[in-house]
Amino acid sequence: MLSSFLSSVFPRFGSNLLIASLCWSVAGDLQAAERREMYRYTNKDGVKVLNSTIPPEYVQGGYEVVNMHGDVIRVVDPGLDAAGVEELKRLTEEKEAEIKWDRELLKRYSTAADVESAKSRRLAEINTSLAILRGNIVSLDSQIAREQAKAADRERRGQDVPEAILTNIKNFKLERAAAERMIENRLADYDEVASRFDRDIDRFLKIQQRLDERR
Numbered sequence: 772m773l774s775s776f777l778s779s780v781f782p783r784f785g786s787n788l789l790i791a792s793l794c795w796s797v798a799g800d801l802q803a804a805e806r807r808e809m810y811r812y813t814n815k816d817g818v819k820v821l822n823s824t825i826p827p828e829y830v831q832g833g834y835e836v837v838n839m840h841g842d843v844i845r846v847v848d849p850g851l852d853a854a855g856v857e858e859l860k861r862l863t864e865e866k867e868a869e870i871k872w873d874r875e876l877l878k879r880y881s882t883a884a885d886v887e888s889a890k891s892r893r894l895a896e897i898n899t900s901l902a903i904l905r906g907n908i909v910s911l912d913s914q915i916a917r918e919q920a921k922a923a924d925r926e927r928r929g930q931d932v933p934e935a936i937l938t939n940i941k942n943f944k945l946e947r948a949a950a951e952r953m954i955e956n957r958l959a960d961y962d963e964v965a966s967r968f969d970r971d972i973d974r975f976l977k978i979q980q981r982l983d984e985r986r
Contacts (some may be wrong), residue, residue, distance in 0.1 A: 775838070805918070808836055808837070808838060808839075808844065809822065809837050809839070810823070810824065810825045810835070810836060811834060811836075811837055812825055812832065812834035812835075813829070813832060815828065821837070831849060834846075873974070876971060883972055883976050883979065886968060886982045887972060889968065890968035893964050901954060901957050901958070901961075904954050907946075907950050908947055908950050908951070911943050912947070914943050915940060916940070918939045918940045920934050922936050922940070957968040
């Protein structure tokens with residue numbers, strides 16, 4: 772992992788070597804997977820160059836990050852300090868995470884509609900689980916009511932309520948409380964799954980848009 776590599780070398784090497792290694796190591800993936808961001812720097816001949824990567828020897832001279840339309844997104848000043856190195860590390864790790872996300876989406880799905888279908892199936896599974904749990908609660912309520920009726924009948928006749936009846940009531944109530952907690956968890960799962968698939972759908976549409984623009 773890049774983050775582990777950086778952690779191990781940062782104390783031993785100067786910032787120049789760190790930055791050069793960082794930019795060089797991610798160049799291949801960024802070039803292949805992302806073309807929305809480009810780097811503009813000045814080469815040794817004083818000529819402005821726009822490219823998807825930066826040769827290590829030019830990183831310390833500063834550069835601009837531009838989007839596909841040529842608009843400047845951010846400017847990196849010459850001679851990065853420790854804060855600049857950390858920022859470059861953070862941005863690189865974010866880029867790696869996006870690349871991994873894109874690859875996983877493209878491996879699993881062919882279209883955004885496929886993502887929608889997967890979302891529908893997963894949410895249907897959760898709804899089925901919720902229906903079962905709610906049915907269990909209805910059944911437990913009936914059992915609790917039946918045992919409570921037995922206990923009330925004994926009390927009306929001036930008899931002691933058998934321990935078995937009291938235990939049944941207690942156990943049924945515990946089962947009901949557990950079912951209620953499971954429903955709460957499933958509802959939270961539903962919201963999390965829906966949000967995650969919505970993010971995947973939005974990301975997949977952006978991937979498709981980029982692919983269409985390259986054609």
